[in-house]
Amino acid sequence: SAVISQKPSRDICQRGTSLTIQCQVDSQVTMMFWYRQQPGQSLTLIATANQGSEATYESGFVIDKFPISRPNLTFSTLTVSNMSPEDSSIYLCSVQGSTNIQYFGAGTRLSVL
Amino acid sequence: GQQLNQSPQSMFIQEGEDVSMNCTSSSIFNTWLWYKQEPGEGPVLLIALYKAGELTSNGRLTAQFGITRKDSFLNISASIPSDVGIYFCAGDAGGTSYGKLTFGQGTILTVHP
Numbered sequence: 001s002a003v004i005s006q007k008p009s010r011d012i013c014q015r016g017t018s019l020t021i022q023c024q025v026d027s028q029v030t031m032m033f034w035y036r037q038q039p040g041q042s043l044t045l046i047a048t049a050n051q052g053s054e055a056t057y058e059s060g061f062v063i064d065k066f067p068i069s070r071p072n073l074t075f076s077t078l079t080v081s082n083m084s085p086e087d088s089s090i091y092l093c094s095v096q097g098s099t100n101i102q103y104f105g106a107g108t109r110l111s112v113l
Numbered sequence: 114g115q116q117l118n119q120s121p122q123s124m125f126i127q128e129g130e131d132v133s134m135n136c137t138s139s140s141i142f143n144t145w146l147w148y149k150q151e152p153g154e155g156p157v158l159l160i161a162l163y164k165a166g167e168l169t170s171n172g173r174l175t176a177q178f179g180i181t182r183k184d185s186f187l188n189i190s191a192s193i194p195s196d197v198g199i200y201f202c203a204g205d206a207g208g209t210s211y212g213k214l215t216f217g218q219g220t221i222l223t224v225h226p
Contacts, residue, residue: 033212033213094214
């Protein structure tokens with residue numbers, strides 16, 4: 001399994017500001033994903049982070065709000081832009097191994113005031 | 114989009130009891146995954162299922178991939194206090210949706226000593 005490090009682990013932000021979350025993997029992986037987990041809810045896929053090209057966003061999520069970078073096969077960032085209290089969630093990155101299994105980071109717990 | 118219906122939503126059991134939870138879908142999945150999430154952590158993979166009818170065990174945990182490919186169940190035998198957490202099923206439909214996991218709503222498990 002892969003070791004995934006996410007930073008920051010938690011943050012409290014003011015509305016209207018932006019936060020960039022980093023995801024670092026200890027090995028090269030083809031597929032990386034970003035999920036949102038709203039309070040008391042399940043996980044919802046935001047986008048697939050593609051290395052060398054634009055991310056692929058799921059319905060309901062747009063690049064202007066959640067810009068994603070994937071500069072190489074071990075690193076990705078997710079930015080939550082122009083935050084509002086509704087953006088308060090846990091944001092998780094995951095990577096897919098060779099056997100179609102996804103491994104998750106510990107998540108970033110975001111509170112927006 | 115695809116939805117997974119997971120039940121029960123929560124369970125309160127005594128230590129030593131067996132637990133069963135399941136997920137159903139209106140559409141077919143090629144892979145079923147079961148995860149456990151504890152407070153402050155990301156989901157951790159428990160069992161992965163790849164073929165219809167497959168029955169797989171991991172210690173006290175047993176999971177099955179339904180014959181119709183539209184359902185899966187997870188059993189925990191002889192529960193212990195450290196089994197406490199939220200259990201999620203997740204499905205991968207494959208094809209153009211390869212790698213994009215759909216998650217169930219989660220089952221919150223509480224074990225009383």
